[in-house]
Ligand SMILES: Nc1nc(=O)c2c([nH]1)NC[C@@H]1CN(c3ccc(C(=O)N[C@@H](CCC(=O)O)C(=O)O)cc3)CN21
């Protein structure tokens with residue numbers, strides 16, 4: 001994950017000091033891209049132990065079309081708790097927009113099912129896009145989508161995926177986002193009968209919160225190790241049928257976890 005350390009290094013060396021919505025303050029650069037060849041291993045940090053279970057469960061929660069934290073909490077994942085209301089609701093966030101976008105004419109659009117159908121029937125299409133950025137719904141969301149749009153691309157029997165992330169918390173959010181979309185690429189490829197290709201991460205406002213700078217330097221002083229491999233041990237009948245047990249990560253050897261406070 002040299003690519004990730006390079007991003008951290010770039011922000012520490014050249015980032016502008018900015019005040020932000022949370023009142024924490026950041027060092028920030030605008031515009032950055034990283035490419036991960038998924039045939040060469042699964043892109044999860046080795047310079048800090050990541051909790052892959054939280055990442056898998058969060059992705060399955062998006063795919064369920066769920067926008068309430070109760071199901072996450074039942075699986076002992078608490079990463080969305082700070083943003084939920086008393087009923088556990090987050091408003092029409094990712095799950096709703098991915099699986100049940102309500103169009104102006106009243107139609108309900110399942111973008112994920114549409115994507116899998118189109119990958120199978122028209123792989124060469126240049127329109128394999130899923131967007132969570134629904135301007136008409138932003139006011140009702142607990143947090144505007146950060147990973148707001150992705151596009152898939154098929155070439156030589158391989159599925160590649162590019163994500164546009166408008167706002168990127170490099171220390172806490174980005175490691176989750178990279179692993180999550182790499183996982184989604186594996187799932188989409190399996191459901192479409194394709195091999196995996198590249199995952200490309202494109203970031204807008206890429207920032208390190210000022211209370212993450214020491215943690216970032218600690219991580220930069222560590223040497224990255226070889227990437228683990230992801231095995232999807234079963235081929236579920238549809239994109240709706242995946243469970244936590246379907247994913248096995250082999251050879252994940254990471255250095256000690258580094259704690260950091262999340263900006264709310
Ligand atoms: N400031 C901020 N950064 C984010 O990354 C972020 C938000 N807000 N708001 C919404 C979601 C929630 N996400 C989060 C929230 C918390 C952690 C976090 O605390 N991670 C810990 C371990 C948590 C666990 O696995 O239980 C870590 O050390 O990675 C990660 C992503 C990503 N998003």
Ligand SMILES: O=c1ccn([C@H]2C[C@H](O)[C@@H](COP(=O)(O)O)O2)c(=O)[nH]1
Pocket residue numbers: 021022143144146147167168169170172173174177263
């Ligand atoms: O998946 C996610 C979700 C959120 N983030 C980060 C990026 C920002 O630090 C905050 C969102 O604040 P905004 O003021 O709405 O930009 O959360 C992330 O990195 N990844």
